[in-house]
Amino acid sequence: MQKDRKKAALHDLLLAAGVLLAAGVLSLLLRPGGGGAWAVVSVDGQEIARYRLDQDREETIGQGDYNILRIENGAAAVTEANCGDRTCVVMGPISREGETIVCLPHRLLIRVEGGEASGVDAVS
Amino acid sequence: MEKKSGRAARYALLTALALVLSWLEAALPLPAAPPGVKLGLANLTAVFALYRLSLRDAASISLTRVLLVSLTFGNAYSLAYSLAGGALSLAVMALLKKTGKFSIVGVSVAGGVGHNVGQILVAMGVLGTARLAWYLPALLVSGVLAGAAIGAAGGLVVRRVRL
Numbered sequence: 001m002q003k004d005r006k007k008a009a010l011h012d013l014l015l016a017a018g019v020l021l022a023a024g025v026l027s028l029l030l031r032p033g034g035g036g037a038w039a040v041v042s043v044d045g046q047e048i049a050r051y052r053l054d055q056d057r058e059e060t061i062g063q064g065d066y067n068i069l070r071i072e073n074g075a076a077a078v079t080e081a082n083c084g085d086r087t088c089v090v091m092g093p094i095s096r097e098g099e100t101i102v103c104l105p106h107r108l109l110i111r112v113e114g115g116e117a118s119g120v121d122a123v124s
Numbered sequence: 125m126e127k128k129s130g131r132a133a134r135y136a137l138l139t140a141l142a143l144v145l146s147w148l149e150a151a152l153p154l155p156a157a158p159p160g161v162k163l164g165l166a167n168l169t170a171v172f173a174l175y176r177l178s179l180r181d182a183a184s185i186s187l188t189r190v191l192l193v194s195l196t197f198g199n200a201y202s203l204a205y206s207l208a209g210g211a212l213s214l215a216v217m218a219l220l221k222k223t224g225k226f227s228i229v230g231v232s233v234a235g236g237v238g239h240n241v242g243q244i245l246v247a248m249g250v251l252g253t254a255r256l257a258w259y260l261p262a263l264l265v266s267g268v269l270a271g272a273a274i275g276a277a278g279g280l281v282v283r284r285v286r287l
C-alpha cells in the first residue's frame with residue numbers, strides 16, 4: 001500500500017515533468033520574433049485588414065459583434081468587446097512577430113507580422 | 125430506498141457547485157492570460173465526481189455546467205470550445221485513473237492539461253490557423269499547475285467530505 005502510493009507519486013511527478021519539458025521545448029521552437037510591423041486582422045481565417053503598428057489608431061472591427069482594436073506605441077490591443085468572455089481584452093497588447101490575440105466567440109484573430117521594419121521594439 | 129433521492133441531491137449539489145466555480149472564474153479572469161488559461165476551478169467537481177460517483181455522473185455534471193455557463197456568457201463557439209476542453213479533460217482523467225498507476229494529483233494534472241489542449245485544438249479549427257500553437261507552452265504549464273492544485277484539493281475533499 002505504502003509502496004503503491006510512492007509509486008503513484010513518482011508516476012505523477014514523471015507525468016508533470018514530461019508535460020513541462022514539452023512546454024519548454026515548444027516555447028523554444030515557437031518563440032516570438034522581434035518587433036513586428038503590422039497588425040493583421042482576420043475573421044474566420046480570412047484577412048480583412050492590416051494596420052501599421054507604428055501609427056497610433058483605434059478601429060472598431062465588426063458591427064453587431066464588435067471588438068475595438070487600439071494601436072499605440074507599436075503594440076496592438078483589444079480594448080473593448082461584446083463577446084462575453086472578454087478573453088481578447090484580457091490578453092493585452094502584442095507587438096512581437098507571431099504574437100496573436102484571439103476572440104473565439106467572434107472568430108477573430110489579430111496577429112503581428114513582420115515586414116518593413118518599423119523600428120519599434122516595445123516590450124509587451 | 126433513500127439511496128435514489130440521495131443520489132439526485134448529490135448530483136444537484138455538485139452541479140450547482142460547478143456552476144458557482146465557473147462563474148467565479150469568469151468574474152476573476154487571470155490578467156494577461158492566453159485564451160483558455162483559466163484555473164479550471166470547476167474541474168474540481170469533475171475530479172470529485174469521477175472518484176466518488178462515476179464517469180457517467182462526472183460527464184453529465186460537466187455537460188450541464190458547460191451548457192449553462194455558455195448560455196450565460198458565450199455563444200455557440202465558446203460552447204464548442206468549453207465542450208472540447210471538458211470532454212478531453214474527462215476522457216484523459218478516466219483513462220489515467222483506470223490504469224491505477226497515478227494518484228488523484230496525477231490524474232488531475234492530466235485533466236488540467238487535457239482541458240487546455242482540447243480548447244486550443246477547437247480554437248485552431250474554428251479560426252483555421254495553427255498559429256495558436258504559440259499558446260501551447262503557457263497552456264501546458266498552467267494546466268499542470270492548476271491540475272496539481274485541484275488534485276491536491278480534490279484529494280482532501282474526496283477523503284473528508286461524506287456526501
Ligand SMILES: [Zn+2]
Pocket residue numbers: 081083084085086087088089102103104105106
Ligand atoms: Zn473576445
